[in-house]
Amino acid sequence: MTETAEDTGTTGRPAGPEASGHVATEVSRRRTFAVIAHPDAGKSTLTEALALHARVITEAGAVHGKSGRRSTVSDWMDMEKARGISVSSTALQFTYAPHGSDPEDPYVINLVDTPGHADFSEDTYRVLTAVDAAVMLIDAAKGLEPQTLKLFQVCKHNGLPIITVINKWDRPGQAPLELLDEITEQIGLVPTPLFLPVGIAGDYRGLLRRGTDGAPEEYVHFTRTAGGSTIAPEVHYDPAAAAEREGDVWETAVEESELLSAMGQDHDQELYLAGETSPVIFASAMLNFGVHQILDALVELAPPPRAWDTVSGAPRETTDPFSAVVFKVQAGMDAAHRDRLAFMRVVSGEFERGMVVTHAQSAKPFTTKYALTVFGRDRTTVETAYPGDVVGLVNATALAPGDTLYTGKKVQFPPIPKFAPEHFAVVRAQSLGKYKQFRKAVDQLAAEGVVQILRNDARGDANPVMAAVGPMQFEVVTARMKTEFNVEVVVDNLPYTIARRTDAASAAELGRQRGVEVFQRNDGELLALFGDKWRLQYISKEMEHLTIEPLVADTN
Numbered sequence: 001m002t003e004t005a006e007d008t009g010t011t012g013r014p015a016g017p018e019a020s021g022h023v024a025t026e027v028s029r030r031r032t033f034a035v036i037a038h039p040d041a042g043k044s045t046l047t048e049a050l051a052l053h054a055r056v057i058t059e060a061g062a063v064h065g066k067s068g069r070r071s072t073v074s075d076w077m078d079m080e081k082a083r084g085i086s087v088s089s090t091a092l093q094f095t096y097a098p099h100g101s102d103p104e105d106p107y108v109i110n111l112v113d114t115p116g117h118a119d120f121s122e123d124t125y126r127v128l129t130a131v132d133a134a135v136m137l138i139d140a141a142k143g144l145e146p147q148t149l150k151l152f153q154v155c156k157h158n159g160l161p162i163i164t165v166i167n168k169w170d171r172p173g174q175a176p177l178e179l180l181d182e183i184t185e186q187i188g189l190v191p192t193p194l195f196l197p198v199g200i201a202g203d204y205r206g207l208l209r210r211g212t213d214g215a216p217e218e219y220v221h222f223t224r225t226a227g228g229s230t231i232a233p234e235v236h237y238d239p240a241a242a243a244e245r246e247g248d249v250w251e252t253a254v255e256e257s258e259l260l261s262a263m264g265q266d267h268d269q270e271l272y273l274a275g276e277t278s279p280v281i282f283a284s285a286m287l288n289f290g291v292h293q294i295l296d297a298l299v300e301l302a303p304p305p306r307a308w309d310t311v312s313g314a315p316r317e318t319t320d321p322f323s324a325v326v327f328k329v330q331a332g333m334d335a336a337h338r339d340r341l342a343f344m345r346v347v348s349g350e351f352e353r354g355m356v357v358t359h360a361q362s363a364k365p366f367t368t369k370y371a372l373t374v375f376g377r378d379r380t381t382v383e384t385a386y387p388g389d390v391v392g393l394v395n396a397t398a399l400a401p402g403d404t405l406y407t408g409k410k411v412q413f414p415p416i417p418k419f420a421p422e423h424f425a426v427v428r429a430q431s432l433g434k435y436k437q438f439r440k441a442v443d444q445l446a447a448e449g450v451v452q453i454l455r456n457d458a459r460g461d462a463n464p465v466m467a468a469v470g471p472m473q474f475e476v477v478t479a480r481m482k483t484e485f486n487v488e489v490v491v492d493n494l495p496y497t498i499a500r501r502t503d504a505a506s507a508a509e510l511g512r513q514r515g516v517e518v519f520q521r522n523d524g525e526l527l528a529l530f531g532d533k534w535r536l537q538y539i540s541k542e543m544e545h546l547t548i549e550p551l552v553a554d555t556n
Contacts, residue, residue, distance in 0.1 A: 020319040023350055023386060027318045030388035031302050032110040032345070034127050036155065037137035038145035042167045046137060046285040046294075047092065047111060053231060053292045054109065056094040091343055091390040093373045098296050107299045110390050121150065121469045122419040123328070126401055126449065128154050129416050130327035130345040132388065133302040135294070136164045136278070140173030140201045143182050152187050162278045163297055164191060170284040173201030177256060180265070180280065192267045193260060193280040195220075195293055198246055198253045204284055205246060207293065208253040214261030216242070216254055220293070228287040273303060305388035308347045311412045318387040321408040322349030322357065326399050327416065329448040340444070341374070342396035344405060347413070351385040360404035360412040370394035401449045418521075420551035421452055421467035424496045424529060425474055428463050430488040435462065441485040445477055446522045454519035454527060465519060466491075467499060467527075496529035498536055499551060506546040513539055 035043045097106035112131055114124040128134065134155050138144060155162055166179055173179075180191045198219060199205035211217040219242030223233045242250050260266070271277040279297055283290030307315040308325075316323055324344040353371040358364070372379045372392040385391045393399065402416035429438035442464055446453040451474070452467040459465065466474060474491055481487045502510055502518065507526055511518040515531040516539065528548065530536040540548050 019350070023319050023348075026108075026350075026386035027305050027388065029105070030108045030110065030304055030386065031133070031298050032112075032131050032305060032388040032390070033133040033135060033298060033302060034112045034114050034124075034131045035135045035137055036114060036124065036128070036148065036151040038139070038142070038147040041137045041139045041142075041145075041148070042285045043114070043137055046135075046165070046167065046283075046291075049285045049288050049291045050109075050111060050295060051092060051094055052288065053295055054094045054096040056092075091374055091392070093390065096295055096299065098299060099292075108386075108389070109295075109298070110388055112390065121147075122449065124151060125154055125419055126327050126416050128158055128160065130325065130343075130390070131160065132305055133298070134160045134162050135298070136162050138164060138166050138179065138183075140166050140168045140179065140282075141171060143174060143179055144186050149187065152189075156275060159275060161273050161275055161303065162189065163294070163302065164189075164278045164280045165290075165294055166280065166282045167285055169197050169201050169204045169282045170287050170289065171202055175200070176282065177259075180260075183278070183280075189275075190265060190271070190277040191280045192265050192272070192277045193257075193282075194267060194297055195281050195290065196253045196257050196260075197282040198242075199249050203249075204282075204287070204289055205249065207282065207290060208242075208250070208257060210257050210261075210266070212266070214258040214266070216257060218242075219246070219250065221245075222287070222289045224287055228284075230288070231292075232288045234292075267301075269301065272301060305347075305386075308413060311414055316348050316411055316413075318348050320348040320411075321406070322351055322355070323347045323404065323406040323411050323413075324351065324357075324391075325413045326396075326401055326403040326405070329396070329399060329401055340395055340397055340448075341372070341392045342399040343374075343390055343392055344399075346385050346387050346389045346391065348387055349407070351389070351391060353381065353383050355407070357405045357407050358410070359398060360406060360410065361400075362398065364398070366396075366398065366405060368393060400447050418449075418452060418523075418551065419469050421469055421499050422497055423468050423471045423474070424454075424494040424499075425466050425471075426459065426463050426492045426494060427466050427474075427477065427489050428492075430490055434487045437485050437487045438481075438489070441481045441487055443522075445480065450480075451477055453522040454529075455522075456517070456519045458517075465494065467521075494529070495531050497532055498530040499527045500530065500536065501547070501549040501551060502526050502528045503547045506548070509543070510539070510546060510548075 035046060037043050092111045094109050095106035096109050097103045112127050114127045136152060176197060183189055183191045193210060195207040195209055197204060198208055206219055206221040208219060209217045216239045219237040221235045225232055237245060267279050268277060272279060279301060281290055281293050281297060283294060305318050307317045310316050324346045326342050326344045328343040330341050354369055356365050356367050359366045371382045372394060373382045374392045382391055404412045429435055442453055445451060454465040454467055455461060466477060468474060478489055478491060481489050503526060507518045510516050510528045515535045517529050519527050521527055
């Protein structure tokens with residue numbers, strides 16, 4: 001067989017079984033997951049702690065005190081730092097070798113840190129289409145919260161297996177069994193703890209590693225470090241030594257483990273991968289307690305990259321020629337260069353920097369000269385990547401979330417659905433002299449998926465409407481237009497709360513109804529906006545012949 005770039009999808013590596021075997025080996029080493037939770041559950045702190053335990057960083061970036069707080073390594077936007085929240089999702093890649101494994105052959109971890117604030121759910125939804133598993137983070141005191149429940153449903157819809165981490169065990173909180181019961185009752189997921197805490201919430205001494213039939217295998221005792229800024233030392237004890245050291249609190253943990261086993265709540269890998277159960281670990285990301293246990297569980301239990309469905313219905317196997325899907329586009333990550341970075345998830349084959357791929361949506365070639373892995377603000381050029389890896393392509397102005405890149409025979413993956421917006425506002429430039437920059441800014445932010453942009457003839461191009469899941473997205477748009485495009489804007493909220501998909505045949509009649517306005521979204525979809533659910537219900541009932549369809553993740 002003659003070796004060509006088209007045969008291999010690379011720049012000269014052998015094709016055929018040898019290449020497939022190489023890719024298969026790399027796939028087996030990879031784990032790609034997202035962290036999901038309600039705001040303030042500690043996602044960014046956990047992201048940082050995982051990187052610390054993988055020895056990617058030497059000291060935690062958050063100084064735990066209000067006066068000296070630094071932002072975590074995954075938060076890069078100025079607004080994130082000022083408010084202490086995650087607005088954008090950040091892709092981190094690092095290697096990790098579990099204790100006792102070959103350090104020369106580590107796992108490759110692709111961790112996508114998602115924004116937890118409900119206003120940025122659409123970004124999180126896109127991220128959850130690009131990972132193979134999720135870590136669900138729960139606050140030990142607050143239990144399951146609304147945003148956690150919503151994101152769990154998205155994971156369930158996508159078929160993602162979930163590892164549950166009950167965080168902040170160093171603070172007062174609920175009893176372990178109460179939290180586990182809450183998971184079962186509220187989301188129907190059977191929790192199967194791999195470890196149980198020794199000591200009540202607020203008195204976190206260590207972890208009981210569960211064995212078969214609930215019998216304790218060992219006790220892992222943690223020692224605090226100054227400010228939780230470095231890896232917490234561990235000492236491992238056998239059950240007899242643990243009982244002598246900890247007394248009643250150890251016996252309580254043993255009894256709880258045995259009770260859970262009697263109820264059938266022991267880990268079963270098949271049930272976990274099927275999304276019926278969830279391994280559970282109790283931790284404190286702030287103190288770095290239980291963090292390497294989370295990493296170990298991820299590499300041992302979470303699935304490696306999988307085959308993906310295509311629009312043709314034929315699955316794309318990981319060993320097929322190169323293909324990838326763009327799940328996020330972000331500008332402004334490097335203020336010095338004003339560039340635009342497209343994050344792609346490699347689905348199949350081997351990626352090599354500089355290779356020429358085809359953009360499925362336009363059928364045009366795309367050169368991947370500038371390819372990066374991104375760690376917060378830090379960037380490293382990536383030469384090769386494999387299924388499961390997340391790669392940033394610089395100045396990818398032609399790419400949008402949901403786009404497919406490939407080599408060889410054409411392949412295209414299904415588009416990423418858009419969330420149903422619930423907040424709407426007109427945006428316009430303060431100065432008419434800035435109109436050109438204003439249009440460019442609006443188009444770029446719409447392409448990134450920061451907001452959905454709606455237009456109609458009545459309002460004109462100078463007054464587009466922003467549609468978003470939450471109002472804080474409008475603040476992001478305002479801030480980025482000023483800092484990245486030097487455009488001051490005015491934002492006026494509109495009295496609409498619901499969007500529905502419609503069609504050209506229904507648009508004119510809907511547009512004549514009181515309390516309804518019809519727009520065309522930037523992707524060509526027609527949307528009808530309604531003031532409230534009662535107006536929607538009335539019009540839907542009285543005009544059944546009109547097309548009025550709900551959008552993805554609609555809550556009304």
